[in-house]
Amino acid sequence: MWQTGLVDFDLVYERFRLPVWRLARRLTTSEEEALDTTQEIFIRVWRGLPGFRGEAKLSTWVFQIAWNYLRAHRRKMGRTLQIIGEDINAAQDLVESAVDTGPDPERRTRATELLDRVEVALKKLPEHYRVVVWLRDGEDLSYQEIADTLDVPIGTVRSRLARARGALKELVES
């Protein structure tokens, strides 16, 4: 087994392959793109592991790498993260203008209506709302871990998560 620094890459990959893949899947538009970005993220994890000394939680460190890469990737691909206002109405405007990519047909057959609606609504949600909802409700990260991952104050996480949930609810009910 190949060792890099304090942590073995193999273990990191086994532990985080699914969360990183899920995050990439949520922040990209296709499985192909998600695959590409996931492998790029793990390349960066692989490169960074020798320097990882455990100052941060491993999960935070990995998600930081993932988020930073995915954000840069989205910018590079011309889908710059939209900066939205601090009120739900402004967010809602952007949500409504987002492209509706629709759920995957296969998933539709096996998912409940609510799941379908939530999935569609998540895709419509602006990325910086989507990521905070996903890290909290999908990956069960704490506020502090989300704050560290996104490099924002914990207060911002609270308010942003509340707005994101409000916008998501509006989308699901629309």
Next chain:
Amino acid sequence: MDETIVEILSRHLDGDLKADEELELLARLEAEPALAEELETMRRIRRSVAVLASSEQVPAELDSLVDPLRRGRPEPVALRSWARWLATAAAVVLGAAVIIEINRRNPGPSVESMAKLRKEGHPAEPTERFTLAPLPTSSLPPEQQPLGASDRLLASPAPEGELDDPVPLEVLGPLEEGEARTFENQKPAGVSLDEVQAKSQAVAEDKGARMGESLRPTAPGEKGDLNRPPQRNEKGRAHEGDRDAALQSWVASPPMGQAQLFVFINGKSAWRDFTPPSTCKAGRYSVRIVVTGGAVREARPVGGAALAAPSQRLCAAELVLGLEIDEVADGEYPAEIVVEPRGSGQ
């Protein structure tokens, strides 16, 4: 719904409320069924997100893509994006290296050489450059490199493929060093052409002189003045017949749809008929090629139609390219050709 209460509900779902905040919220929920319904909706959505996350599966392809990393290889072979970027970067680097190497080997005329050319009577600044050739392979300094590019050009057969007409260049004979090599402006058909003046006697290379047509001699001209008639040289009179015969063909209008190219190279002159490429008009083109230090330094259109457009100058330059001067230079000379604006500095 009020933004503040949304945040309170959100924090309640995450267990982030303080004890007193929780009590206050519970009281409101009991009093406000709509608010309780909002909370329940948010809770169900939250659970749905968790279900979506738990239902996600990693495609098997990811493992194979990351496998090289797991086995400790510095760079995963199978990473598609990585490989694509690497290949692209490699191609760019390779291309840049080739271009840099070509430019390094063929820097073209230096500032000093251009200044020298100006002193020698070619004051115009170049406007377009056409790199023709492989670059100097000789280790000799320029002043020791063998001259003779012009001679070989004049003696060489027409290049294959570049020009339709395989007729070799017609050598009209050398002009004395420093002698003006000048034509009056030439019009496409039936217009007089001033005589080219030659002072030296070397006409042994002359070939293909065409007979039976009259040559109109020109008045003497001044050195360096390409638009004024050249002076006549007594030493060249012995060979005037041959030369005149050759010039006679030049004076005559080119056949319909055909063109003629007249070239001055270091005092020698040559011409040939050719079928103009589609980008060039039928008519006459004259180009002066300057060889200094054993290198073809310039090829500039001279004379020609007074109304010659820049495109025609380019055309003339292309004709020079068609002469494959780089081959004539035999790799010993930097063969960058500089085309200057017609008439500028002349």
